[in-house]
Amino acid sequence: MLNLHARASSARTQLDLPKPLVAKVTSNHNLPRQLRGLSAFLYEGQCSTLPTGFAAVLFRHGDAAIDPVGANNIELSAEQFYIAEGDVIRIHADLKISVIYRRNASSNALLVTEQCNSFCVMCSQPPKAHDDAYRIDDWIEAIPFIEDCCPELTITGGEPTLAGDKFFELITVIKAQLPRTAIHILTNGRNFKSVRLAQRLSEIRHPDLMLGIPLYSDVASIHNYVVQADGAFDETIAGIINLKRFGQKIELRVVIHAATFKRLPELAEFVARNLQFVDQVSLMGLELMGFARANLDEIWIDPASYQKELAQAVSILSRSRIRVLIFNHQLCVLLPELRKYAVKSISDWKREYMPECEGCIEADRNCGGFFSSAKHRYSKFITPIRAVT
Amino acid sequence: MLSRRFKDLSHYRQAEQLGYKLLPMRFSYLDENRYVLSNMVGEYLVLRRDCIEDIVEHRIQVSSTLYDDLKSKHFIYDESSQIAIPLLGLKYRTKLTQASHFTGLHMFVVTLRCDYSCPYCQVSRQTDDKIAYDMSQETADRALDMVFLSPNPAIKIEFQGGETLLNFPLIQYIVEHAEKRNKTHQRDLKFVIATNLSFCTDAILDYCSLHGISISTSLDGPEALHNKNRPRPGKNGHQLVVEGIKRIQRRLGKDCVSALMTSTLDSLSQAREIIDEYVALQLNEIFLRPMSPYGFAVRTGQIDKYNTARWLEFFKEGLAHILELNKNGYPIREIYSTIVLRKMLSPQEPGYVDLRSPAGAAIAGIVYNYDGNVYASDEARMLAEMMDDKFKLGNLHTDSYEAMLSNDELMDAIESSVTVSCPSCTDCAFLPYCGSDPVYHYATQHDVVGNKALSNFCTKNMGIFRHLISLMEDDPVSRNILRHWAS
Numbered sequence: 001m002l003n004l005h006a007r008a009s010s011a012r013t014q015l016d017l018p019k020p021l022v023a024k025v026t027s028n029h030n031l032p033r034q035l036r037g038l039s040a041f042l043y044e045g046q047c048s049t050l051p052t053g054f055a056a057v058l059f060r061h062g063d064a065a066i067d068p069v070g071a072n073n074i075e076l077s078a079e080q081f082y083i084a085e086g087d088v089i090r091i092h093a094d095l096k097i098s099v100i101y102r103r104n105a106s107s108n109a110l111l112v113t114e115q116c117n118s119f120c121v122m123c124s125q126p127p128k129a130h131d132d133a134y135r136i137d138d139w140i141e142a143i144p145f146i147e148d149c150c151p152e153l154t155i156t157g158g159e160p161t162l163a164g165d166k167f168f169e170l171i172t173v174i175k176a177q178l179p180r181t182a183i184h185i186l187t188n189g190r191n192f193k194s195v196r197l198a199q200r201l202s203e204i205r206h207p208d209l210m211l212g213i214p215l216y217s218d219v220a221s222i223h224n225y226v227v228q229a230d231g232a233f234d235e236t237i238a239g240i241i242n243l244k245r246f247g248q249k250i251e252l253r254v255v256i257h258a259a260t261f262k263r264l265p266e267l268a269e270f271v272a273r274n275l276q277f278v279d280q281v282s283l284m285g286l287e288l289m290g291f292a293r294a295n296l297d298e299i300w301i302d303p304a305s306y307q308k309e310l311a312q313a314v315s316i317l318s319r320s321r322i323r324v325l326i327f328n329h330q331l332c333v334l335l336p337e338l339r340k341y342a343v344k345s346i347s348d349w350k351r352e353y354m355p356e357c358e359g360c361i362e363a364d365r366n367c368g369g370f371f372s373s374a375k376h377r378y379s380k381f382i383t384p385i386r387a388v389t
Numbered sequence: 390m391l392s393r394r395f396k397d398l399s400h401y402r403q404a405e406q407l408g409y410k411l412l413p414m415r416f417s418y419l420d421e422n423r424y425v426l427s428n429m430v431g432e433y434l435v436l437r438r439d440c441i442e443d444i445v446e447h448r449i450q451v452s453s454t455l456y457d458d459l460k461s462k463h464f465i466y467d468e469s470s471q472i473a474i475p476l477l478g479l480k481y482r483t484k485l486t487q488a489s490h491f492t493g494l495h496m497f498v499v500t501l502r503c504d505y506s507c508p509y510c511q512v513s514r515q516t517d518d519k520i521a522y523d524m525s526q527e528t529a530d531r532a533l534d535m536v537f538l539s540p541n542p543a544i545k546i547e548f549q550g551g552e553t554l555l556n557f558p559l560i561q562y563i564v565e566h567a568e569k570r571n572k573t574h575q576r577d578l579k580f581v582i583a584t585n586l587s588f589c590t591d592a593i594l595d596y597c598s599l600h601g602i603s604i605s606t607s608l609d610g611p612e613a614l615h616n617k618n619r620p621r622p623g624k625n626g627h628q629l630v631v632e633g634i635k636r637i638q639r640r641l642g643k644d645c646v647s648a649l650m651t652s653t654l655d656s657l658s659q660a661r662e663i664i665d666e667y668v669a670l671q672l673n674e675i676f677l678r679p680m681s682p683y684g685f686a687v688r689t690g691q692i693d694k695y696n697t698a699r700w701l702e703f704f705k706e707g708l709a710h711i712l713e714l715n716k717n718g719y720p721i722r723e724i725y726s727t728i729v730l731r732k733m734l735s736p737q738e739p740g741y742v743d744l745r746s747p748a749g750a751a752i753a754g755i756v757y758n759y760d761g762n763v764y765a766s767d768e769a770r771m772l773a774e775m776m777d778d779k780f781k782l783g784n785l786h787t788d789s790y791e792a793m794l795s796n797d798e799l800m801d802a803i804e805s806s807v808t809v810s811c812p813s814c815t816d817c818a819f820l821p822y823c824g825s826d827p828v829y830h831y832a833t834q835h836d837v838v839g840n841k842a843l844s845n846f847c848t849k850n851m852g853i854f855r856h857l858i859s860l861m862e863d864d865p866v867s868r869n870i871l872r873h874w875a876s
Contacts, residue, residue, distance in 0.1 A: 218457075218461040219457045220469045221401045221404065225400070225401040228395055233469075238472065259398070263457065266461055272736070274476050274480065274736070291392075291395075295392055320735065
């Protein structure tokens with residue numbers, strides 16, 4: 001697992017950071033001077049003297065042979081050695097470096113607020129009530145540093161729409177700066193019960209934007225229990241319908257746990273009947289972070305024991321011509337006929353394998369592996385898949 | 390237990406304790422022990438009678454699986470959610486949306502001439518040397534005017550006869566002129582030729598390939614049965630149609646040809662043989678059809694030779710054989726069942742002209758006869774051949790589109806036969822799967838609504854609905870196959 005918010009080991013020259021510095025990492029020592037003020041130079045032994053004019057200089061290892069120039073010469077700690085050309089970082093006065101954007105990652109997440117109007121029993125990113133408006137401001141500032149070959153950005157929270165006007169500004173900025181980048185918004189959809197809000201999103205006319213909206217049950221009270229909010233089911237459904245009225249792409253996200261697995265087939269039927277217009281349904285395994293860990297005993301169920309319900313749901317949805325995908329499941333616990341729906345979805349910086357995976361031909365290949373948080377509990381039925389002879 | 394900051398499920402179930410309200414629902418018996426309960430968009434549950442009484446008397450236990458199922462399928466709602474009504478509205482609009490598209494199927498009777506002399510012919514074909522029974526180019530032009538006046542974004546032009554290929558030059562004329570007009574109209578335009586394939590040549594097939602025309606033909610079963618049902622001079626009808634089907638499959642592709650069968654008394658004892666004939670031709674679809682009470686079928690008395698109950702037995706025997714074939718690895722669907730299953734199992738409406746309410750007459754499908762007369766349906770034209778012009782909307786050479794489609798007889802028939810307001814239909818659990826056929830009921834009972842207790846349309850459809858639901862309830866393997874058909 002990569003640490004995206006680590007502290008650098010030391011400063012080799014004085015720091016000049018009146019406010020946190022956002023910079024794009026480059027290892028090009030010939031970068032035109034005019035651009036150096038926005039860039040952090042990553043020294044990899046590519047030059048005999050350090051170029052001047054960069055906002056910061058990063059060293060991967062203590063190469064004492066070269067003389068630092070200017071301010072903000074920083075020695076990375078070993079866990080930051082993955083930082084590479086094209087990444088966008090924020091350097092804080094206390095030497096903490098946040099990696100905002102990793103060019104090599106298949107998707108980058110933009111956490112725009114930790115506030116949320118739901119309080120899901122298995123939330124991996126528990127909401128915090130305090131004002132964190134600075135987060136979305138930081139993102140709006142950072143977008144121009146990202147290279148426009150970036151395939152996808154995920155806007156997440158908390159509940160991103162709680163950022164209000166800034167939420168729309170962020171999407172507008174991404175569309176303008178990164179016109180070829182897909183946007184995936186993870187929202188509970190409740191605020192889109194307002195037709196006006198759905199319309200406002202559509203008016204940005206983003207060509208490749210999808211909203212991932214969780215729906216946990218076909219029964220209102222069960223969904224409301226999972227998200228711990230009365231009325232949430234109605235708001236989410238109304239939001240989905242409003243967004244679709246304005247032609248937005250929608251992914252339904254169902255996290256499978258003890259409170260949701262039993263009615264998976266009924267939920268699939270409900271979606272097929274009422275929401276057949278959605279673009280995708282993602283059936284997701286639990287990530288044991290945050291509240292999921294606090295409520296682990298109450299919500300845990302071994303994925304091996306809900307395969308029947310999962311298979312029925314997949315069959316109902318795919319028969320209804322709805323694209324269905326399975327996320328966060330190890331291939332070996334899925335019924336063989338479900339494996340073709342599985343996506344290697346766990347972000348590379350969170351992905352791990354277990355000792356039981358030793359000798360499995362799918363580990364690191366087609367199997368998405370485990371969240372690193374799975375160390376707290378995982379299926380008892382992990383068995384290596386062997387080559388067919 | 391959840392950690393202290395969370396409330397448990399019972400808290401969120403409290404609103405359900407305040408009692409539930411009923412949404413519109415209908416129920417009908419399925420068999421001695423069971424009832425079908427359906428909502429206004431065709432979602433259904435099969436339940437015992439006492440269970441239905443419990444629902445209606447508000448005795449269903451909150452939090453039970455049945456309670457959740459009834460809520461999920463929009464039979465009841467309670468204080469925990471108000472979304473059922475807007476969702477039902479959305480689904481109801483979806484089911485009805487085709488009515489607003491207006492006429493999509495345009496049937497051109499390019500000739501009444503035919504080389505066959507089928508005793509069950511619903512039309513009154515003419516021997517094939519009378520040019521007087523061919524449609525003219527002028528008439529075709531006027532018909533194309535009508536076609537493109539329909540607002541439907543998807544237009545299907547179907548060539549009917551007689552034997553259509555006896556007037557193939559006119560088909561070419563219509564196809565090319567329709568394509569030309571469509572350059573500005575930009576509809577999703579499709580063509581189908583209904584033909585017995587007697588005169589099907591490679592040149593015709595190449596033309597079909599070039600213009601994306603598909604072929605619909607008639608195959609009644611094995612050679613002896615086919616030739617008896619569908620007599621032709623030379624007694625080689627079966628051989629011609631089989632060769633034709635194979636040729637089309639080879640030259641145009643498997644999906645470009647489909648076949649229909651019509652049941653005579655002789656057919657009823659040969660369900661398996663008929664279906665096996667389709668399998669031998671590697672066809673993946675078969676349409677099991679009873680005879681229609683029009684044209685020669687009535688005049689020759691063919692229609693009276695068996696009743697609907699007997700035909701349903703044949704249908705069930707055939708369907709059982711088709712399901713068996715599927716179980717054994719050969720995918721073949723029965724078309725009528727597929728249409729009905731789509732109505733039962735999907736939020737969409739398959740748009741089959743004969744199972745719609747409001748009725749499909751003229752507003753879903755319309756017929757342009759060789760002589761320029763316009764009829765509300767194929768059956769209406771057949772009725773007219775029996776000297777009853779009730780559903781003749783007018784003539785292409787004398788009447789306007791507006792006048793023909795606002796024809797009083799037509800409007801009255803459509804309006805008074807809407808199923809939700811028809812006696813018997815209004816209380817029937819199968820209403821969402823059924824449709825209205827005013828022409829049929831007028832032809833058989835001289836009343837566009839008709840007494841459904843005496844209606845073979847009703848008997849046939851109820852029998853099929855009950856049978857399909859029973860199969861899905863009682864046999865998991867059949868259920869999977871039937872659900873697959875609906876997808």
